[in-house]
Amino acid sequence: MTFQMGLVLIFELVMLLSTACAALMAGWLWWHSRYQRLLAGLAGFGAMMALWCLGHIFILHQQPVLGRSLLLANPLMPTFFLHFAIQFVRQGAQDRPWLQRLSAAIGWVYFASVLVILLSLSLGASELIPGAVLPVVFVFSGYGWLNLLYTVLLGVAAHAVLWYGWRHHQGNKKRSIGAMFLAGGWGLLLATSFVFPSFGLDWFPYPMLLLPSYPLLLVYGVVRYQMLAANAIANRALLWLVMSLLLLLVIALISTVFGQLGMQTLATVPVWQLWLYSSLVLLLTAACYRPVARLAERLIYPGARLDEQILQSWQLQLAGAADWQELAAAAQQLLTAQLGQQVLVQLQDIDLGLGGLRLSATELQGLWRCQVSGDEDLPPGLRLVVQVFASLLQSRCATLQQSLQLAQTEKQRLSSQHLVEMGALAASMAHELRNPLNIISMASAGVDAELRGHIQQQLKRADRLISDMLVYSGRLNLNYSQVPLRPLLESLTQQFDWQQVQLILQVPAELWLRADPHRLQQVLLNLLDNAHAFLRNQPDAKLCIEAQELADQVQLRLHNNGPALDPAVSAQLFRPFISKRAGGSGLGLAIIKRIIDAHQGQICHRADLGWAVTFEFSLPKEPAHVG
Structure with a gap:
């Protein structure tokens, strides 16, 4: 009897945890759906799963009307998931006619789901009976089988859409769909115990005890390749899980050691109380981690005040420099203002300013290196600032060098194009000018000798000018x-x-x-x-x-x-x-x-x-x- 009561308590806690996990993930996805609209369908799935888990708790607490209503709303879960699957698969893939029609009809699917739920609620689709483990369990009856069959069909349709997407997508999208299949199989394995009592099986609710992992794995499998934030959350969650398991192991060892040492008072403390107290300590430690880390950083690196806003400001101002002179001046001004003392910055043999602290950037075999000298008297925090700034300056030097090289290449290309155009123009002008000059030369044969000499001299000058223009504007081919x-x-x-x-x-x-x-x-x-x-x-x-x-x-x-x-x-x-x-x-x-x-x-x-x-x-x- 005591074991059964403990199992009921565990089941209730698991359902509460599943509700909390599903609700939190639904809220998180809904917030991010502002930028990726397809996440709205998955957020709806998470919200319905939270309500579905809550329905089990209401039934345990003798709230049958509310509990049965939430459990019979089961078809909305695969409806939201089908909507999400259609949007997810259509994104970035060749649209098929059947997929377009299914997407256009999704509103009718929601309408049919709501209609099935209303029929189930009004026509007596479920009963509550005593369970083998739990005092009362939910079973389908009458029109409830229609509810269950409709839910299964929607789930099959959603997975058929995912199967199509897995076959026609590549890369991260295909990996995401594969992760959805694995998470869906895990969730199906866990949630099938929900219908066991309807078939007279006494396996309920053992698989449901692992249900909190289902929404987490499903959502993480979907967005891990799409959003870096999901990977950061998963990293913290995995760390928390490992710490909790280690905590349980330490508690078991402590109880055993205390019992061997004769400290019966501590040895008789229930394990779940020790685990609860330790978890609270772990939570408090996690909450204090960041403030304590910032305090330690200020003690170890006094004077180092670097945040994302400062780094972005540095990057923007360094990126605004159009040549080496401007970059050196901007770097010197920024670092001098941050450190509160004069700094000498050297780039490409350009010296600006005076001071004992020197930051120099040089290129060796195509790679830029920044060196700092004269920082021996700086505290560790300010030395850290100089090193971070040096890494940004090094990156900007490489970028500026590439930009200048591209600009020089483009200038040479335009100059070459200009010379070609000018050469064609000069050749045309030379032809047009020499014709009238020849006519003038022939016409001068009948004039006075002195005047003819003057005309011939000017004609030679004009011819020399034309020849020089052709040489200057022509293309040089060297032999x-x-x-x-x-x-x-x-x-x-x-x-x-x-x-x-x-x-x-x-x-x-x-x-x-x-x-x-x-x-x-x-x-x-x-x-x-x-x-x-x-x-x-x-x-x-x-x-x-x-x-x-x-x-x-x-x-x-x-x-x-x-x-x-x-x-x-x-x-x-x-x-x-x-x-x-x-x-x-x-x-x-x-x-x-x-x-x-x-x-x-x-x-x-x-x-x-x-x-x-x-x-x-x-x-x-x-x-x-x-x-």
């Missing part, structure tokens, strides 16, 4: 070969009448490089032509050409003592249409710059080598990626 420098320079200098200009050639006879001879000749002719234009009428004029080999490069310098260039002009010297030479096109130096760049070299103007004007350019002796 590399071995070029000995001194013979090339000697042949080019002989093409000019230097008159009173002193020409100095300081180029080793054995010096050579690999380049396009025609393009290199263009560069040297343009530079020599410019020098000749400024030096030919100047007294004591000098032109010095020197070349030398530096590591894997060849450097050439063309010095002259002609008029110095205005610094304002020197800054824009290699841009098109910038010229100080009378009659010049303004494209000569721009063409030179294009050719040198194509050879992977560099060119610049200098005025710090003891000469009024120096053009210095260097070319690789063996350019990369050259066949």
Whole structure:
């Protein structure tokens, strides 16, 4: 008799626990259904399961009308589950006509379920009889079998929909459906004892004692692949279960040890009371864990106040930097404000500010690393802040580098496209301009000789401008070969009448490089032509050409003592249409710059080598990626 009373109490507690679990999960799912509407059907299933479990408690407490009403509302559970299954399977899959029709008819299914429930309540579909274990149990009778059959059919329909979804989905969706099948099989195994008394079987309510696990497993199986929050809750629940089992084991050991030591007072305390008290202590410990952890963190890491809002603010402000200068300034400002002391941040050899604490970010073999120095006097909390900030800065440096590389690639693509378009335009303009120039040249044959000479001079200037424009806007195709420098320079200098200009050639006879001879000749002719234009009428004029080999490069310098260039002009010297030479096109130096760049070299103007004007350019002796 005592065992039977204890089993009744356990069954009642299990039903209360199942009600609480189902109700909590229903509320949680309903809250999250704001973002995933399909969870509303599963929330309804959980709510109906909570009411169904509550119906068993009402029957035990002699509330037969309310208890029978809740148990006869059984068809609404598979109705909600069928609704959820249809929505879950249709999401992200090819819709079949029968599935569309079933989804459209779900309202009629709810109506039929409510109608079956009302018929069951009004036509006497159940009875209460004495049970083998429980004082009273629920059994179906009369129209109650219709209620049971309708419920089973709805469950079969829901699982048929899931079977279809399992066959036609992949990845996490398929895993979720598989988890639903496993949880549904477990729930069916447990809940079948509900109908055993109706068939005269005395197995009720033993399987029902594990019923609280059913709603938890079902909901977790559905959402574990969809929502990270569910996995966090499951992690805490599993931890709580393991702790509870360990607690039961410790209590059993304590009772045994106390009995052996003769401490009968403690040994005779009921195990369930010890477990209840210990569970309350465990709950209190869990509730105090976070406040105590925060207190310990403040004691161990004083001054470290890092939360999600601060980290998001850091990320947003670092992400707003468009270049290395801005990123270094933003990082220095943020870290200085957080620490309350001056910090030096170094990125890509950029130094900003002063201070003993230094944060530097460097790249090595494609990976960014942040190093902190001067933090020896910081408390542990502030050192933790610096380390967290350094990890964010390291990530932002990698992202910024990728962004700048993409921007540079896009700039080069647009520049290449622009040159192609400009080349086509220049070719068309050259054709259209040379036709009238030829007509003008032929028409000038009958005019005065002096006027004809003037016309021919201007026509040559126009033709030279057209030729330069075609060279500048055209595509450079380089044909590399071995070029000995001194013979090339000697042949080019002989093409000019230097008159009173002193020409100095300081180029080793054995010096050579690999380049396009025609393009290199263009560069040297343009530079020599410019020098000749400024030096030919100047007294004591000098032109010095020197070349030398530096590591894997060849450097050439063309010095002259002609008029110095205005610094304002020197800054824009290699841009098109910038010229100080009378009659010049303004494209000569721009063409030179294009050719040198194509050879992977560099060119610049200098005025710090003891000469009024120096053009210095260097070319690789063996350019990369050259066949």
